[in-house]
Amino acid sequence: MPGGGFSKLPSGSVVVALGLPSPAGDGRTVRFLVHAGNRSRALTRLRNLGLRAVYLRGNTEPPTPDEITAVLHHPDGLLWRSTPQDAQELWHPIRALPMS
Template identity: 80%
Template sequence: MPGGGFVKLPNGSVVVALVLPRPGGAGGPVRVLVHAANRARALTRLRNLGLRAVYLRGNSHPPTPDEVTAVLHHPDGLLWRGAPQDAEELWHPIRALLRGA
């Protein structure tokens, strides 16, 4: 399962993309996008939501420009959708993922 990556934005903040197992084990993995001030804070935001085993190792699968746009336009700055990505599936707020756990 690919790990993820990050993109540093011109204002200094970052967008981190990770592929994680779906909470509760039902279904396949999910791709999660997080917008934060830096990589450490992005991972802390996920850990604070209960996703404890979250690590970013390397930058092999950074977010695409479309993913960056999606997370920047979301008020929470946290989105997810199934992985591998289905072009038909829309991005969901993180609450929808955690509700099913």
């Protein structure tokens, strides 16, 4: 299972980054970025979207500065992309995520 992590911002809020199997069940890995008041709230936002088995164990892959900037500048504060290792792929809003 791909890892995840978080970064606490000077404002006290956090950005959580998680790598999870694609909800579409196509075998891809999806990297999610969530901006929230705290880690628990960030995970709850993902669970409310139907990603039930979402847990953050450790801080092995925290969000990069570029990822933090991307999620902070998005009005929903919730982004994803299917190939985290491909820096050329753009971030997508959560409503564009294909769910099975």
